[in-house]
Amino acid sequence: MSALVLLILVIAVAAIALIGVSAALLVGRRRGRTAPPPSVPSAPIPAPPQATGEAAPQSSTGEAAAPAATLERPEAPASRLVRLRQRLAGSNNALGRGLLALISRDQLDEDTWEGIEDVLLTSDIGVGPTQELVESLRARLRVEGNTDARTVLREELVKLVDPTMDRRLQVSGADGDPGVVLVVGVNGAGKTTSVGKIARILVAEERTVILGAADTFRAAAAEQLGTWGERVGVEVVRGPEGSDPASVAFDAVKTGTEAGVDTVIVDTAGRLQNKAGLMDELGKVKRVIEKTAPVTETLLVLDATTGQNGLIQARVFSEAVNITGIVLTKLDGSAKGGIVVQVQRELGVPVKLVGLGEGPDDLAPFSPEAFVDALLG
Numbered sequence: 001m002s003a004l005v006l007l008i009l010v011i012a013v014a015a016i017a018l019i020g021v022s023a024a025l026l027v028g029r030r031r032g033r034t035a036p037p038p039s040v041p042s043a044p045i046p047a048p049p050q051a052t053g054e055a056a057p058q059s060s061t062g063e064a065a066a067p068a069a070t071l072e073r074p075e076a077p078a079s080r081l082v083r084l085r086q087r088l089a090g091s092n093n094a095l096g097r098g099l100l101a102l103i104s105r106d107q108l109d110e111d112t113w114e115g116i117e118d119v120l121l122t123s124d125i126g127v128g129p130t131q132e133l134v135e136s137l138r139a140r141l142r143v144e145g146n147t148d149a150r151t152v153l154r155e156e157l158v159k160l161v162d163p164t165m166d167r168r169l170q171v172s173g174a175d176g177d178p179g180v181v182l183v184v185g186v187n188g189a190g191k192t193t194s195v196g197k198i199a200r201i202l203v204a205e206e207r208t209v210i211l212g213a214a215d216t217f218r219a220a221a222a223e224q225l226g227t228w229g230e231r232v233g234v235e236v237v238r239g240p241e242g243s244d245p246a247s248v249a250f251d252a253v254k255t256g257t258e259a260g261v262d263t264v265i266v267d268t269a270g271r272l273q274n275k276a277g278l279m280d281e282l283g284k285v286k287r288v289i290e291k292t293a294p295v296t297e298t299l300l301v302l303d304a305t306t307g308q309n310g311l312i313q314a315r316v317f318s319e320a321v322n323i324t325g326i327v328l329t330k331l332d333g334s335a336k337g338g339i340v341v342q343v344q345r346e347l348g349v350p351v352k353l354v355g356l357g358e359g360p361d362d363l364a365p366f367s368p369e370a371f372v373d374a375l376l377g
């Protein structure tokens, strides 16, 4: 009897000991999960935008622009074109779908052709290009009929947007110099934002970049650019507020040359005081930069929602400096995609990049075919 009691006691003690040991192990493991060893990085790594295909949300208050503990990985340029379609289809329905509906009618009478002209004119495509397009559509549809009106319209629109223009950004220099991109345009057009976005495109292509904050008149501009640079690990050269923009531009290009970077992008002040003042200022910035390295690309940033006013400004800038490409911003908020055609005609230079929103990777290389496809939905 006592031997049995003893046996039960021994088993009970062994069971309690076993439960105790497993509980201790369990707690230990849980603790391990909540408190990783110090060598494991605890800062969250932001998901790269391309993982979702969505633009990272960014508010204009600069909320998303808080200094990042981890460098961001910008989206590769090619996949941005997918978004071009979505964004444009949303804001430019009237242009593409309206045209398609009119041109597919059984009877293409004079009223219908007038309707087509009206749609084109209200899309800011311009009077000359509207007439050209209507004439070529009339001629082709007379011969071919409108059973495949969409194909005819697509081909003629692509022709108008001009697929033969060279839209590559000249971001490389010669003889060991960095490529120098000078970015000009009126305040509010989206210049500083575009400089930041272009830096991200170049970083995504594994190029080394330095930014020059030569918009020394707007206090927030250098700050804003600093944040863009910080997020992707790009150095920003700046000067004191109100200092000479040309000297900041000079410093940036010199720093970039000495560091052997691939590209220096220089943001400039967008005060549109008068043509002579603008010419003096931009002329000086360019001259001073070119003491170190030639400017390889001069981009004019233009807000697509400003219509005729924007075109007038564009003309003033193009007289002040030799523009080699256009960055058309805020195309996401404009129902007037036709401005692409008009501004290219006016300035004789191609739209190279389009801004499609406020997200950090909402800037895409411009492609006439993708653009027209987006318009036609």
Ligand code: GDP
Binding pocket: 060, 185, 186, 187, 188, 189, 190, 191, 192, 193, 194, 270, 328, 329, 330, 331, 332, 333, 354, 355, 356, 357, 358, 362
């Ligand atoms: P800057 O004065 O020319 O340097 O203009 P900013 O770069 O400061 O931009 C002015 C405003 O336009 C900011 O709120 C930007 O977020 C906004 N912006 C710039 N590009 C785009 C775009 O492509 N789409 C939209 N919706 N907003 C944009």
